[in-house]
Amino acid sequence: MKKILVVDWLDKYAGSERVINSLHKIFKFDECYTLVNIMCKEDLDKIFNGNIPKINHTLLNLFGKRFRYFLPLFPYFIKSIKLPQDTKLVISSSHAISKYVTSQGALHISYFQARNLKYIWEERNLYFTGIKRIFKFIIPYLQKFDIEASKKPDFIISNSKFVQSWVKSRYGRDSVVIYPPVDIDSFGLETKKESYYVSVGRLEPYKRFDIIVKAFNVLKDKKLIIVGDGSQREYLKNLSNSNIEFVGFLDKIAISNYVSRAKAFVFMAEEDFGIAPVEAQACGTPVICLGRGGTKETIVDMQTGVYFYNQNVHELIDAINKFEINIDKFDPIAIRKNALKFSKERFEAEIKSYVEKKYEEFKDGLND
CATH class of the missing domain: 3.40.50 (Rossmann fold)
Known part of the structure; x- marks a missing residue:
């Protein structure tokens, strides 16, 4: 055949x-x-x-x-x-x-x-x-x-x-x-988190990294690490304040290292599925994301992450603040368990x- x-x-x-x-x-x-x-x-x-x-x-x-x-x-x-x-x-x-x-x-x-x-x-x-x-x-x-x-x-x-x-x-x-x-096994569980936020993806218009950058420009006391490369990299770097770090394209091991230790993963795109937010959950890292598209099916609001519903700076900031207030409710082990459904x-x-x-x-x- x-x-x-x-x-x-x-x-x-x-x-x-x-x-x-x-x-x-x-x-x-x-x-x-x-x-x-x-x-x-x-x-x-x-x-x-x-x-x-x-x-x-x-x-x-x-x-x-x-x-x-x-x-x-x-x-x-x-x-x-x-x-x-x-x-x-x-x-x-x-x-x-x-x-x-x-x-x-x-x-x-x-x-x-x-x-x-x-x-x-x-x-x-x-x-x-x-x-x-x-x-x-x-x-x-x-x-x-x-x-x-x-x-x-x-x-x-x-x-x-x-x-x-x-x-x-x-x-x-x-x-x-x-x-x-989703290659769950390449993203190991980490229960000890650090104080920074992370976002991973292609730096292209539809990913709406511009909104993430603008939100963290307002939240000057919070560190954001952006992993990835694309056509908007220079534009986004020029838009960013000093609390935002761009580390470029990285291999899977390096990405896992950043994501697993992050306080939370920030995701703005309306994706058809969205592999990166599932990888973040495999690390036990909560995901702050748009409650539309594929992430609505892979993230459980207020259990494995926090939803916002419109792609704008104001709603993202509100979601981050909501996460900070409820941070103790997010159990890394339960978050990883949710990711296993997408192996x-x-x-x-x-x-x-x-x-x-x-x-x-x-x-x-x-x-x-």
């Missing part, structure tokens, strides 16, 4: 690549198809456990790291991908358009890593700013294509109930929820069972 993996692009190792790692561990794909593969060999080895399948990319690869500038052409390039005729199982890992690729006579199951192409839907005003506003005319065309692409998979798996609801309202399609894998082992068992069941039904249908 020929098994094909389809991904949007391979450029850097992040949360969605951890899902791909588990998928390849289970299904041992024969080939991988993607718009672009500009990932270094070291990261490819991490994704595919040292057993890298044949990776096929499109001509979009010629543009290297600048491939995102060609967003209007993504539909053309994804349509150019033709899978082998003897393909029997297609699993797409989609946060953009990989869900479009399928093959006649094959079962196609798409794992939605996020609300797909959200930069042309809810977050378009975050991305189409400044000079980019002149390209807003392409949004209706891309939205039409995205809806067309959503009809391609036989089955959709959403990575959270939040994404499941979005898939239903946006595409009119049902899906099941299988939460993504890598649980994900692999659930998705293996689901795909095998659907493939058996698919085979039975062919034989009828």
Whole structure:
């Protein structure tokens, strides 16, 4: 049985690549198809456990790291991908358009890593700013294509109930929820906390680190450590007071060291799932977060963290003060216990069972 993996692009190792790692561990794909593969060999080895399948990319690869500038052409390039005729199982890992690729006579199951192409839907005003506003005319065309692409998979798996609801309202399609894998074992429990706060993530507009920075500019007596890199790093550093420290991109061990000793983890983004807040809980560290999106499903208000409901400085400051008043109520052992529900082992068992069941039904249908 020929098994094909389809991904949007391979450029850097992040949360969605951890899902791909588990998928390849289970299904041992024969080939991988993607718009672009500009990932270094070291990261490819991490994704595919040292057993890298044949990776096929499109001509979009010629543009290297600048491939995102060609967003209007993504539909053309994804349509150019033709899978082998003897393909029997297609699993797409989609946060953009990989869900479009399928093959006649094959079962196609798409794992939605996020609300797909959200930069042309809810977050378009975050991305189409400044000079980019002149390209807003392409949004209706891309939205039409995205809806067309959503009809391609036989089955959709959403990575959270939040994404499941979005898939239903946006595409009119049902899906099941299988939460993504979190490497709980790499984030050990620490019961002795220090006095600083921490936040981890890509320093990109949708993560709203600007709001976190502005809040801690007001809370001058509280130290904040920001871990991560991205397009907004210099802007955020210039915005920050001296109580805010940027330590850049770090490996997993170093991140765990910062997060495990922090008083609390601060998270502002409206994420589709949000791996970092679960990793924080695995350390026994409470999470101060937006009570919307995926974090509403992974954080228990006033047990493993504190909710606020709007992305603004005032509400974040109120949530931090609320946490400080109730700090003795947060038990690191109970917080870690909540994180265990999102383990890598649980994900692999659930998705293996689901795909095998659907493939058996698919085979039975062919034989009828």
